[in-house]
Amino acid sequence: MMMIVTTDYVANKNIKVVIGYVRGSTVQSKHVGKDILASLRTIVGGEITEYTEMMTEARQRAIARMVKDAEDKGANAIVGFRLQSSAVMASASEIIAYGTAVVIE
Numbered sequence: 001m002m003m004i005v006t007t008d009y010v011a012n013k014n015i016k017v018v019i020g021y022v023r024g025s026t027v028q029s030k031h032v033g034k035d036i037l038a039s040l041r042t043i044v045g046g047e048i049t050e051y052t053e054m055m056t057e058a059r060q061r062a063i064a065r066m067v068k069d070a071e072d073k074g075a076n077a078i079v080g081f082r083l084q085s086s087a088v089m090a091s092a093s094e095i096i097a098y099g100t101a102v103v104i105e
Contacts (some may be wrong), residue, residue, distance in 0.1 A: 003077040003104070010077055010104050019073045019101040025064025028058040029092040055095070059083060062097040075101035077105045 003010060062083070070078050081099040088094050 002070060002075070004063070004081045004099070005068070005079055006081050008080050008100075010079065013077075013104040015077075015079070015102045017103040018076050019048075019070070019103065020065050021098065022069040022073065022075070022078060022101040023070060023096060023098040024067070025094055026058050026061045026063045026065070026094040027088055027092055027094045028054060055093075058093075058095045060098070062095045066097040068070050070099075070101040073101050075103055077102050077104045079080065079093070 009015065020025050066078065078099040079102055081097070083095065083097050085093050
């Protein structure tokens with residue numbers, strides 16, 4: 001199991017090898033059906049759960065791809081983990097997960 005932390009170190013562990021930058025990303029577009037439900041929800045207010053679920057799945061996909069990148073490079077941990085998103089067009093966003101792959105003991 002890959003250890004992922006937002007800090008630059010893992011408490012009570014020594015970093016033996018710094019492998020380097022790893023990342024995973026996905027581009028998620030809006031779904032017409034979810035757009036309709038979201039539009040209706042904005043009328044009454046509240047959380048737009050359709051988008052929350054969609055973005056949660058996109059984040060999980062990006063993290064899984066980052067973990068695969070780290071595993072392929074021989075890492076057993078990722079430090080300095082970050083998530084970022086950006087719009088790539090009017091109805092699509094990129095989610096990128098990145099960090100530094102390391103080997104800890």
